[in-house]
Amino acid sequence: MSLPASTPSQRIPATDPAGTPAAHHPALTATDPELAALVGSEERLQATTLRMIASENYVSGAVLEAGGTVLQNKYSEGYPGRRYYEGQQVIDQVENLARERAKALFGTGHANVQPYSGSPANLACYLAFAQPGDTVMGMSLPMGGHLTHGWGVSATGKWFRGVQYGVRQDTGLVDFDEVRDLARKERPKLIFCGGTAVPRTIDFAAFGEIAREVGAVLVADIAHIAGLIAGGAHPSPMPYADVISTTTHKTLRGPRGAMLLAREPENLGKAVDKAVFPGLQGGPHNQTTAAIAVALHEAAQPAFRDYAHAVVGNAKALAEELLARGFDLVTGGTDNHLILMDLTPKDVPGKTAAKALDRAGIVVNYNTVPFDPRKPFDPSGIRLGTPALTSRGLGTEHMATVAEWIDRGVIAARTGDEEALGRIRTEVAELMAAHPAPGLPTA
Numbered sequence: 001m002s003l004p005a006s007t008p009s010q011r012i013p014a015t016d017p018a019g020t021p022a023a024h025h026p027a028l029t030a031t032d033p034e035l036a037a038l039v040g041s042e043e044r045l046q047a048t049t050l051r052m053i054a055s056e057n058y059v060s061g062a063v064l065e066a067g068g069t070v071l072q073n074k075y076s077e078g079y080p081g082r083r084y085y086e087g088q089q090v091i092d093q094v095e096n097l098a099r100e101r102a103k104a105l106f107g108t109g110h111a112n113v114q115p116y117s118g119s120p121a122n123l124a125c126y127l128a129f130a131q132p133g134d135t136v137m138g139m140s141l142p143m144g145g146h147l148t149h150g151w152g153v154s155a156t157g158k159w160f161r162g163v164q165y166g167v168r169q170d171t172g173l174v175d176f177d178e179v180r181d182l183a184r185k186e187r188p189k190l191i192f193c194g195g196t197a198v199p200r201t202i203d204f205a206a207f208g209e210i211a212r213e214v215g216a217v218l219v220a221d222i223a224h225i226a227g228l229i230a231g232g233a234h235p236s237p238m239p240y241a242d243v244i245s246t247t248t249h250k251t252l253r254g255p256r257g258a259m260l261l262a263r264e265p266e267n268l269g270k271a272v273d274k275a276v277f278p279g280l281q282g283g284p285h286n287q288t289t290a291a292i293a294v295a296l297h298e299a300a301q302p303a304f305r306d307y308a309h310a311v312v313g314n315a316k317a318l319a320e321e322l323l324a325r326g327f328d329l330v331t332g333g334t335d336n337h338l339i340l341m342d343l344t345p346k347d348v349p350g351k352t353a354a355k356a357l358d359r360a361g362i363v364v365n366y367n368t369v370p371f372d373p374r375k376p377f378d379p380s381g382i383r384l385g386t387p388a389l390t391s392r393g394l395g396t397e398h399m400a401t402v403a404e405w406i407d408r409g410v411i412a413a414r415t416g417d418e419e420a421l422g423r424i425r426t427e428v429a430e431l432m433a434a435h436p437a438p439g440l441p442t443a
């Protein structure tokens, strides 16, 4: 199903077969044909492949347009009504629109729409609520967490004392007894919940109870599932989380950006605002703020609820088809938009499979699985997501075909059968041609 903002009339004209942009990038083509050709090639790649990276999506034509406006010509350090530059008559309205829409959509008392992306948004939480050297707690990266949840190679793990929880080896699920015991022992200032490879519903209430017991600020990192929450397809972290951190470009279908939402009236928003500016950033990217506002407007429409539920329905249907083909799925399936597969039983490393699938026109990322004996740069698994394919109208009726392609692709990866990969590539391109992506040129 398509969102209202991605109707064919809003699609821009096609690139020519060589991948050179036609009339839709005239100034760029005239000034810098080399770069324009690269844009055209990327458009063709996105149009003709089955994009299954769980953190990616297609934005609507309206979001794309808002992100390419003259709003980017303006500096506006500060917040609406309290800027360090003049000429904010319009920009203040744009940012206020985005803030109000974010608050309404997620039911929070405060919204900051300025973080440049997810990692700076998370870093702002440290600056707001902890001091260097303080103990912070998050899900370990190889278990499904994020670098910025206190993992050692990240600034958040170098400048703070990160302690990490994981999942149970027998179920792949978070063990709340372990989380509670760790929190009681370590007394972290901050607890992060959420992650990048968590295929099951996050129990925000359980995290909230633990955070309250130990006096920690709970940050719910909903980057992956923000669109599902907005569309009612995943429970909300409100009122359990003190702060919600999210990117805007994954299931939410906005531009690359981020938001920090805070529960009020505890006055957490003030600390968040100070941390984002002047703590970490200078002027906000106003063109991105505008595109976020558009995405939030789209996400508030009834059609977005259908979209969010369709993303989950597709992931569940795909998981069933993959299980039927003997794939080993972490936790045995999914409750959300992503599937994490351990390819060890198929005798193919995750990286080998991901690269072969890419040659077959199915774009995924290789990923560690919990308790992975292999290294992160060459792990045992791959991660699959359904947000992007759902945005271009694929439904549960297509998931058997997608599972069959993945199965054939993994077998071809093991046997080195490039011809088989080429055949899948052709079939993928045919289905993609029948389901044009929002915001992309149509043939």
Ligand code: DSN
Pocket: 055, 146, 196, 197
């Ligand atoms: N955005 C994350 C993801 O792909 O899940 C990585 O930071």
